[in-house]
Amino acid sequence: MAAIFQGAGAAAALSSSPSNSIDSKKFLFSPRRPYSGMKGASFVVVRSDGRASLDLNPKGRRAQQLIANAVATKAGSSAASSSSKPGHELLLFEALQEGLEEEMERDPCVCVMGEDVGHYGGSYKVTKGLATKFGDLRVLDTPIAENSFTGMGIGAAMTGLRPVVEGMNMGFLLLAFNQISNNCGMLHYTSGGQFTIPIVIRGPGGVGRQLGAEHSQRLESYFQSIPGIQMVACSTPYNAKGLMKAAIRSENPVILFEHVLLYNLKERIPDEEYICNLEEAEMVRPGEHVTILTYSRMRYHVMQAAKTLVNKGYDPEVIDIRSLKPFDLYTIGNSVKKTHRVLIVEECMRTGGIGASLTAAITENFHDYLDAPVMCLSSQDVPTPYAGTLEEWTVVQPAQIVTAVEQLCQ
Amino acid sequence: MRFLSESPSLHAHCYRVLDDNGQLIRHSNFIQVSEDIAVKMYSNMVTLQTLDTIFYEAQRQGRISFYVTTIGEEAINIASAAALTLDDFVFPQYREPGVLLWRGFTLQEFANQCFGNKADYGKGRQMPIHYGSNKHKYFTVSSTIATQIPHAVGAAYSLKMDKKDACAVTYFGDGGTSEGDFHAALNFAAVTEAPVIFICRNNGWAISTPTSDQFRSDGIAVRGQAYGVRSIRVDGNDVLAIYSAVHAARKMAVNEHRPILIEAVTYRVGHHSTSDDSTKYRPADEIEWWRMARDPVTRFRKWIESNGWWSSEAESQLRSSIRNQLLQAIQLAEKVEKPPVKDLFTDVYDDLPPNLREQEKLLRETINRHPKDYPADVPL
Numbered sequence: 114m115a116a117i118f119q120g121a122g123a124a125a126a127l128s129s130s131p132s133n134s135i136d137s138k139k140f141l142f143s144p145r146r147p148y149s150g151m152k153g154a155s156f157v158v159v160r161s162d163g164r165a166s167l168d169l170n171p172k173g174r175r176a177q178q179l180i181a182n183a184v185a186t187k188a189g190s191s192a193a194s195s196s197s198k199p200g201h202e203l204l205l206f207e208a209l210q211e212g213l214e215e216e217m218e219r220d221p222c223v224c225v226m227g228e229d230v231g232h233y234g235g236s237y238k239v240t241k242g243l244a245t246k247f248g249d250l251r252v253l254d255t256p257i258a259e260n261s262f263t264g265m266g267i268g269a270a271m272t273g274l275r276p277v278v279e280g281m282n283m284g285f286l287l288l289a290f291n292q293i294s295n296n297c298g299m300l301h302y303t304s305g306g307q308f309t310i311p312i313v314i315r316g317p318g319g320v321g322r323q324l325g326a327e328h329s330q331r332l333e334s335y336f337q338s339i340p341g342i343q344m345v346a347c348s349t350p351y352n353a354k355g356l357m358k359a360a361i362r363s364e365n366p367v368i369l370f371e372h373v374l375l376y377n378l379k380e381r382i383p384d385e386e387y388i389c390n391l392e393e394a395e396m397v398r399p400g401e402h403v404t405i406l407t408y409s410r411m412r413y414h415v416m417q418a419a420k421t422l423v424n425k426g427y428d429p430e431v432i433d434i435r436s437l438k439p440f441d442l443y444t445i446g447n448s449v450k451k452t453h454r455v456l457i458v459e460e461c462m463r464t465g466g467i468g469a470s471l472t473a474a475i476t477e478n479f480h481d482y483l484d485a486p487v488m489c490l491s492s493q494d495v496p497t498p499y500a501g502t503l504e505e506w507t508v509v510q511p512a513q514i515v516t517a518v519e520q521l522c523q
Numbered sequence: 524m525r526f527l528s529e530s531p532s533l534h535a536h537c538y539r540v541l542d543d544n545g546q547l548i549r550h551s552n553f554i555q556v557s558e559d560i561a562v563k564m565y566s567n568m569v570t571l572q573t574l575d576t577i578f579y580e581a582q583r584q585g586r587i588s589f590y591v592t593t594i595g596e597e598a599i600n601i602a603s604a605a606a607l608t609l610d611d612f613v614f615p616q617y618r619e620p621g622v623l624l625w626r627g628f629t630l631q632e633f634a635n636q637c638f639g640n641k642a643d644y645g646k647g648r649q650m651p652i653h654y655g656s657n658k659h660k661y662f663t664v665s666s667t668i669a670t671q672i673p674h675a676v677g678a679a680y681s682l683k684m685d686k687k688d689a690c691a692v693t694y695f696g697d698g699g700t701s702e703g704d705f706h707a708a709l710n711f712a713a714v715t716e717a718p719v720i721f722i723c724r725n726n727g728w729a730i731s732t733p734t735s736d737q738f739r740s741d742g743i744a745v746r747g748q749a750y751g752v753r754s755i756r757v758d759g760n761d762v763l764a765i766y767s768a769v770h771a772a773r774k775m776a777v778n779e780h781r782p783i784l785i786e787a788v789t790y791r792v793g794h795h796s797t798s799d800d801s802t803k804y805r806p807a808d809e810i811e812w813w814r815m816a817r818d819p820v821t822r823f824r825k826w827i828e829s830n831g832w833w834s835s836e837a838e839s840q841l842r843s844s845i846r847n848q849l850l851q852a853i854q855l856a857e858k859v860e861k862p863p864v865k866d867l868f869t870d871v872y873d874d875l876p877p878n879l880r881e882q883e884k885l886l887r888e889t890i891n892r893h894p895k896d897y898p899a900d901v902p903l
Contacts (some may be wrong), residue, residue, distance in 0.1 A: 250683070254713055261703070264708070267677060271677075292673070300665065301845050301873075302648055306646070340871050343872070465843060
């Protein structure tokens with residue numbers, strides 16, 4: 114996977130050290146086709162202390178860089194970037210759109226395809242305005258044939274384009290499973306590396322507000338086994354934009370999971386260009402007593418529970434794992450080694466979800482550091498009911514999280 | 524109130540240039556073919572036929588694990604490839620190695636893939652006959668049926684965005700047209716006005732399913748109109764007809780930005796694959812009749828001989844030469860070592876991620892501990 118740097122939080126600090134100041138324009142790569150710039154390129158690494166150095170070993174970058182305050186907290190509270198350049202406020206779906214638009218401007222090979230993405234602007238308005246700006250060919254409205262337009266995207270990707278395929282709802286991508294598993298994940302391997310598929314597949318998923326069972330699916334459970342794909346889940350406007358850009362630039366097929374209920378989250382994000390690393394987890398709240406691993410919408414339930422827990426005297430460390438495939442076992446491992454207790458809070462169902470795999474990975478790798486068995490809170494193994502009260506109780510609620518932490522810390 | 528009939532009163536016309544004896548049908552219009560091209564097409568068809576015979580035997584002898592023949596469909600393979608340019612993208616199903624052969628894939632390269640050795644471009648990861656070569660713009664065969672059809676539409680879309688003087692071509696059988704991907708890809712190609720040629724090898728059989736159990740429409744060509752796609756039915760065993768039709772289709776696709784559907788009617792003389800014995804579901808004399816009386820190679824030979832471009836000396840020379848080359852290629856491919864163990868883990872992603880690095884380490888440790896349980900011809 115391409116190693117990409119994360120510049121935003123530290124870039125802020127740069128502006129105060131003129132001798133080492135970096136022009137933010139230097140972060141921009143010149144578009145060229147076919148885009149294969151990542152491998153072997155050297156990167157400007159921006160350290161959290163503001164110094165910049167030319168990093169010729171992108172993989173060693175991890176040891177140097179702290180993922181300090183790359184946090185999206187609730188609107189209004191301070192984030193690292195607020196201490197420097199003002200940035201601008203926007204909603205999560207606008208952040209996705211901004212990331213997509215910037216990448217489309219930067220690289221003419223980036224195109225969008227999906228149902229109603231063109232002049233309608235997408236069912237959640239992520240592609241709003243793009244068809245007018247880039248034309249009908251680059252923002253393509255497809256007929257209702259998920260397997261086929263995903264297949265189209267794969268064919269286009271193999272011949273040099275960088276398509277972003279939108280599933281109107283992640284659940285509909287079940288129809289595209291054949292193309293995603295058999296071709297998207299496989300063709301780079303079976304062709305002996307001759308054909309690459311730099312496709313991004315994205316869409317809203319997760320349990321919403323009374324959308325019914327068919328529109329409340331968590332596809333990350335089903336896709337996680339497919340070799341050859343990467344999966345990331347965004348949860349804040351900041352990481353939504355950063356992950357969208359990183360996913361588009363990646364040479365591997367990436368599935369970007371958005372959540373139906375998070376599109377209207379507001380946050381102030383930097384004006385400068387930045388990218389989030391696809392394989393990194395995000396430290397939301399450092400702590401000492403217990404490691405809570407979560408992603409997407411459950412992050413907010415966890416943070417709500419965290420407030421209660423802090424009042425009760427606990428100090429939870431909250432990590433948004435962000436990278437669902439592969440797991441960032443480095444960040445997670447460091448946390449486990451510190452707190453010795455792990456709680457996973459996910460929206461997937463109990464059986465075969467991300468939590469199940471994560472539990473196995475942590476137990477296998479960090480067994481010696483655990484003072485208690487890994488706890489995993491998931492949704493029940495039921496189709497999501499339509500009735501609001503029932504739906505609420507299929508999903509993990511903050512009260513359950515508080516109880517679980519109390520149990521874990523006994 | 525008038526319902527459209529479920530079947531037309533007349534079957535869709537089938538375009539033909541040569542009759543069963545390889546003579547030009549009077550008043551047929553076709554694109555003239557030079558002696559060079561005609562002889563090259565014929566040689567390639569003979570090569571394909573010989574390649575199939577030898578490799579099929581090799582599988583029966585246990586030297587390769589699997590094979591799929593193209594017997595009876597040589598004309599579709601070679602003549603369509605000859606009518607395209609090397610800039611056109613080809614998305615095959617699995618019964619079109621002739622297209623790759625025409626484009627310059629060598630007999631050794633075919634053998635290497637079938638033996639899965641170190642020289643295979645697919646690095647030994649796929650089954651035999653799953654050829655792929657980016658330098659020949661021939662996209663790696665994927666076993667799944669009809670999934671390549673939307674890929675071709677995507678590639679055509681990419682060519683259209685780049686305003687290239689090229690088109691995408693995809694092949695599939697009669698069975699493949701039942702898949703949802705066929706329907707949506709045609710629909711989509713029409714809507715996006717994509718420069719793509721859809722070539723259906725209607726060979727009568729999808730493993731053991733005859734076309735009467737596959738669909739009730741009048742073949743495949745009539746379906747084009749349902750999607751707004753121009754289409755034609757062609758005698759798939761007539762080299763000149765296929766050549767002309769694909770040539771004309773390409774021109775329309777590239778200049779007018781439209782998809783074209785070509786139904787090439789033919790017969791699958793061989794079994795579906797080496798895992799199949801088709802005498803179990805169809806009469807042996809039917810197979811024999813198509814193999815002898817309707818052989819596209821013999822038919823075209825009669826035409827080039829009647830033009831004075833070929834002789835029986837040339838024939839025996841060519842056949843023995845190809846046969847020798849093939850036997851040598853097989854012998855050589857058999858001896859080349861297999862790809863190393865590390866290629867089990869590379870190319871899943873662009874770089875090796877930590878979990879795969881760990882898995883490779885574990886595998887090597889296991890191999891070290893139990894060397895006798897692992898094949899000796901796979902280098903570590």
